[in-house]
Amino acid sequence: xxxxxxxxxxxxxxxxxxxxxxxxxxxxxxxxxxxxxxxxxxxxxxxxxxxxxxxxxxxxxxxxxxxxxxxxxxxxxxxxxxxxxxxxxxxxxxxxxxxxxxxxxxxxxxxxxxxxxxxxxxxxxxxxxxxxxxxxxxxxxxxxxxxxxxxxxxxxxxxxxxxxxxxxxxxxxxxxxxxxxxxxxxxxxxxxxxxxxxxxxxxxxxxxxxxxxxxxxxxxxxxxxxxxxxxxxxxxxxxxxxxxxxxxxxxxxxxxxxxxxxxxxxxxxxxxxxxxxxxxx
Numbered sequence: 561x562x563x564x565x566x567x568x569x570x571x572x573x574x575x576x577x578x579x580x581x582x583x584x585x586x587x588x589x590x591x592x593x594x595x596x597x598x599x600x601x602x603x604x605x606x607x608x609x610x611x612x613x614x615x616x617x618x619x620x621x622x623x624x625x626x627x628x629x630x631x632x633x634x635x636x637x638x639x640x641x642x643x644x645x646x647x648x649x650x651x652x653x654x655x656x657x658x659x660x661x662x663x664x665x666x667x668x669x670x671x672x673x674x675x676x677x678x679x680x681x682x683x684x685x686x687x688x689x690x691x692x693x694x695x696x697x698x699x700x701x702x703x704x705x706x707x708x709x710x711x712x713x714x715x716x717x718x719x720x721x722x723x724x725x726x727x728x729x730x731x732x733x734x735x736x737x738x739x740x741x742x743x744x745x746x747x748x749x750x751x752x753x754x755x756x757x758x759x760x761x762x763x764x765x766x767x768x769x770x771x772x773x774x775x776x777x778x779x780x781x782x783x784x785x786x787x788x789x790x791x792x793x794x795x796x797x798x799x800x801x802x803x804x805x806x807x808x809x810x811x812x813x814x815x816x817x818x819x820x821x822x823x824x825x826x827x828x829x830x831x832x833x834x835x836x837x838x839x840x841x
Contacts, residue, residue, distance in 0.1 A: 563695075564684040570646035570696060572602040574639050576659070576686070578652045578788075579611045585788045591811035592651040592689050598815075599697055604645055606635050614658040618754045622666055629663045633678055640685055647696070648686040651811050653718025654754075654787050656688045661721055688718060689811060690786060694727035701734030702814040708822025711743040711780040713771070713794070713807070715787040719747060728786055728810050735813065743783070744774040752793035768797035776803045781822035783807040 573596060577589040593603045613628030639645045650656050663679035693699045712732060718724045732740050751757065751767025771794060775783055782805055785791055794807040812818055 562684055563687075564647075566646065566696065570601065572604060572645050573647045573649045573692075574604045574606060574636055574645045576609065576612075576636065576648050576650040576652075576655065577605065578650060578655045580788050580792075581651060584792075585809065587817060588651055588788055588809045588811050591809070591815040591817050592649070595689070595693065595702060595811060595815050596649065598702070599693070599699065601697075604639065606639070609635055612655050612658045614655060614662075615754060617658065617662060617666065622669065626666050626670060626672075629659075629666060629679070630675065632659060633663070633675060633682065637678055637682060640682055646685070647692065648682065649689055649692045650686070651689045651809065652787050652789075653688045653715050653722055653724060654789060656686055657717040657721040659683065660686050688722060688724055688786065690728040690731055691722070691724045693814075694730055699734075700730055701736075702731060704734075704738075704814050704816050705736040705820065706813060706816070706818060706822060707737040707820060708781040709739045709741055709779060710782045710784050710813070710822065711741050711775065711778045712746065713743060713750065713783050713785045713790065714747050715785055715790045716749050716753070718786050724786075728784070731810070731814055732784055738813075741778050741780055743778050743780070745770070746774070748774075750790050750794050751797075752790050754789070757793060764793075765797070768793055769801060772797045772801045772803045775805055780805050782813075782818075784810045784813055786810050 575593055581589045596603050610631065611628055612632055613625035617625035636648055660683035664676050667676035667679055687696065710732065712729055714725055732738065749767060750771045751764040757764040783794060785807055788809055791807045791809055798806060808818060
């Protein structure tokens with residue numbers, strides 16, 4: 561997949577927040593938005609956006625997935641094609657994989673040539689968050705400060721489909737005070753895999769337990785990753801296995817949303833005022 565190169569530094573992006581972030585982890589979306597704004601990127605949040613169709617696609621429901629893909633293109637397409645935004649950015653390698661790799665294919669299947677071409681055009685300007693920060697903006701640090709020890713789990717879609725791996729690692733290395741340690745067998749799948757965790761729950765749980773053991777062996781206080789779906793699965797396993805570390809989305813680490821020190825679950829962070837930011841503000 562060809563990614564666009566920018567003659568000038570982008571000024572405005574559309575945030576593709578994903579439904580899991582919007583519904584379950586809005587703090588991740590806010591952190592992503594603020595990271596972009598701190599680097600002089602204006603963020604547009606299309607409030608009418610919804611699921612990209614990945615669950616339906618993974619389950620084999622191509623027609624239902626195409627309906628959601630058409631909606632995505634109808635919302636984000638005009639923003640890009642009119643020049644209102646320079647790029648689309650998302651805090652999810654999984655959903656970026658769906659929009660960038662599979663939209664074009666499912667419209668080719670249905671012989672909707674123009675939509676397939678539109679999907680291809682949008683894919684060239686759609687970036688996972690750390691990919692955009694490093695490859696487009698040229699960042700090596702976000703100015704974050706965090707005391708503790710973290711390891712990094714490369715989520716499968718981000719690592720295997722998008723080929724994004726060095727970018728999040730580089731940004732973690734740039735966090736002042738944070739010691740980044742290797743995760744044994746780090747590129748093994750955590751076992752989530754969307755519907756895989758439902759249809760093959762026993763295998764999924766076993767894979768998750770292996771990830772928990774390796775995290776414990778690393779001695780890390782936290783696991784950084786780039787997808788809230790994997791984060792949800794891993795944290796459930798860590799809790800059930802009694803492992804003290806927790807998984808955190810990298811956006812919250814890079815935007816200082818975790819306080820000044822990584823703490824195990826038994827040591828809550830100091831109370832903070834409610835975050836005043838709301839979507840659309």
